[in-house]
Amino acid sequence: MRFSRMAAIAATFVLALTLGGCATTPGSTPTSEPAVSPSADATADGACAYPTSPRPAAKAVEVPPAEPTVTGEVSVTIATSAGDLNLTLDADKAPCAVNNFVSLAEQGYFDGTSCHRLTTSGIFVLQCGDPSGTGSGGPGYSFADELDPKETYPAGTVAMANAGPNTNGSQFFLVYQDAPGALAPAYTPFGTFDEASVKVVQDVAKAGLADDQVAPKTPVDISAVTVAP
Known part of the structure; x- marks a missing residue:
């Protein structure tokens, strides 16, 4: 679901938060661009489904392979103007x-x-x-949640909007900060970021919000995302 900027901010204080764009965000809920909901059972025999969504891709990109290319722990570095996020x-x-x-990431x-x-x-x-910076842009496809009904989102969690x-x-x-129970178990957590990286985001948060009351006042511009071999 999508919220107006002020509504999105208010939503953050309610029960479940939606993260924006094609998704829902915490705080207002994390949300993202609208997509056609695939079957809740997105995988079969280890394959993943990425059906086309109604909205065109915000940036040209190929659909991921149906067979996952990585297993176990995957190290990634996001290089940003505020500092590296590991x-x-x-x-x-x-x-x-x-x-x-x-x-x-590998497609840039x-x-x-x-x-x-x-x-x-x-x-x-x-x-x-x-890529559109609007909160409604996405890759032109969607995929199903991978959730446990008891999911929690402590500081250092990376999750899908x-x-x-x-x-x-x-x-x-x-x-970047604990808020027990603030987010419903509706966002797929798929990794963590380290203590030094949490501090980077906390420093950005300390500077507050930009004039639109949505974006961070201190810009966090991503120059590259590197996946360790």
Whole structure:
């Protein structure tokens, strides 16, 4: 679902948060561009489904391979104008989400984009992954959630933003402060980022919001996303 800027901010203080763009965001809920909801059972025999969504891709990109190309822990570095963010993705817990992120990263999808949303009350997240910078852009396809009903989102969590069940695309969020119970278990967590990286995002949050009250006042521009071999 999508919220107006002010509504999105208010939503963050309610029960479940949607993360923006094609998804829902915490704080207002993390959301992302609308997509056709695939079957909740997105995988069969280890394969992932990435059906086309109604909205065109915000940036030209190929659909990820149906068979995940990575397993186990995957190290990723996101180089940003605010500092490097070091992620460890869990391809065993969320194979399709990690497969998607790695595919997008290796295609340069995130390069030259900016993290478009920061929440500083209720939920504490930085949201990235939308080349359009509007909160409604995505890769032109969607994929299903990979969730446990008991999911929690402590500081250091990397999770998919969405616009409702099974509408994941390219937008993701980084949780930089604990807020127990603030986010419903509706966002696929697919990795973590280290303590030094949490500090980078916390410093961005301390500077507050830009004039639009949505983006961070301190820009977080992504120059490259590198997946370790």
